Amino acid sequence: MIERIATIASPVGLHARPAATFAEAAAKYDTLEITIAAEGEPEEDARDASSILSLMSLGASHGDKVVLRSEGQGAEVALNQLAQLLETDHGAH
Template sequence: MIEFRSTVASAVGLHARPAALFASSAKSSGCTVRLSKVVDGVVSTPVDGASVLRVMTLGVKCGDQVVVQVEGATESETLANLQMIVESVDH
């Protein structure tokens, strides 16, 4: 398992389109992807990153920190793709 911590750059956070992109990428990777929001230095309970609804329930806004955990055969490639989505300004 590998993970990264990053700041969400999209103006809408991980809502609607960015959440759908994240979940779609996670689901198609074949890896297990878990997403957590960091609030006041505390990491929330992780949710299934392949579920757009679960991703949206975290309420991640622009500037929020998240932790993404990836486990599976293509975890390095998957992590890179998800990091690009999280850190991208345009969606």
């Protein structure tokens, strides 16, 4: 299992547009199961990173840390790219 910790850069957190953008990016890795959880949350409570509703239910705000997890071929590259996406403020417009 590979893990990456990312800090939410979006001023609005993982809500609406940032959640949709992230879910779309995570869904591109359709051969991997990628999960997301708040830092410190048990691994079994992790949510599907490609689900907009799961991302919004996480309640992650600007500056919160989240843990991305996956395993399998390409998981390290996927998690690095997804963590970078979370750590970049793409604007909420």
